[in-house]
């Protein structure tokens with residue numbers, strides 16, 4: 001009987017360190033599938049960030065550069081300019097991209113660098129023990145917002161997919177989720193479109209993937225998965241915010 | 248007949264496959280695996296359509312589907 005679902009070749013056959021129910025694993029797989037589909041594994045260079053996804057080089061069967069915290073888009077810029085024939089993507093958490101790395105992401109996007117950014121928004125700093133991030137929901141309790149995020153003091157959660165879509169240098173920006181088969185199928189499609197932009201040399205593409213962090217949310221995996229579909233999707237609306245060439 | 252294969256040692260017992268299956272064919276077992284989780288188990292292999300939704304949802308790529 002033919003095997004109709006198997007591990008993508010760009011993803012190493014190893015066990016990950018991610019917690020039970022963490023969506024990083026799912027998002028890794030979708031990125032690997034898209035690389036397989038475009039046949040770019042041999043020329044792909046991933047830029048890892050600092051956070052729970054720091055071990056990109058252990059999980060993807062491609063070349064990887066590990067960037068200092070928040071600096072992945074700057075490193076990706078250098079790699080892509082030095083090797084224009086390569087396929088370059090960053091993979092960054094929300095603490096990495098939307099806090100310490102805000103400057104790097106905005107300027108790389110504004111310059112329209114020919115790279116793809118995979119931004120994993122789990123509304124917290126996962127690796128360091130669940131501190132408040134710029135994307136933390138109003139009212140969400142974290143280790144640094146024990147009474148819940150307060151809009152008056154902390155501002156409202158940043159919507160990066162919308163924010164970056166406004167920049168002229170950005171060709172494609174979309175927000176996806178992997179909490180249900182339906183959202184996951186759409187996420188696959190959008191990740192492939194983002195990659196298509198780069199494969200065709202058509203500029204900067206951005207994917208924001210909503211992601212569950214059961215451990216730091218203090219939830220069981222199924223509960224955390226549910227929260228993505230309800231609370232998160234309600235504020236961080238899924239959709240395509242920019243697609244200049246309608247690819 | 249379509250079927251799935253759950254690689255128990257890779258499973259982290261998150262249960263996402265159990266809610267993904269439109270036919271409710273997967274449950275979490277009561278056994279403890281090598282990682283300390285209770286792995287998913289194919290509860291009924293006769294009704295599987297091979298739709299692969301369980302495998303799609305698995306964060307640990309622990310499910311293979313044959314059809």
Ligand SMILES: Cc1ncc(C[n+]2csc(CCOP(=O)(O)OP(=O)(O)O)c2C)c(N)n1
Nearest residue numbers: 050051052069093094095096124125126127
């Ligand atoms: C320059 C610097 N500052 C702070 C840290 C500590 N640190 C490690 S991971 C991290 C945040 C990770 O959160 P996020 O980017 O949201 O990724 P996640 O772990 O949630 O996937 C921080 C602040 C560091 N490693 N380097």
Ligand code: SF4
Nearest residue numbers: 018019022052126213
């Ligand atoms: S701490 Fe959160 S983001 Fe990190 S591996 Fe665990 S669930 Fe995933």
Ligand code: SF4
Nearest residue numbers: 268295296298299301
């Ligand atoms: S392949 Fe489809 S029907 Fe079969 S167990 Fe998985 S989700 Fe259920």
Ligand code: SF4
Nearest residue numbers: 258259261262264305
């Ligand atoms: S989704 Fe994967 S890891 Fe989670 S219970 Fe099912 S087989 Fe195990």
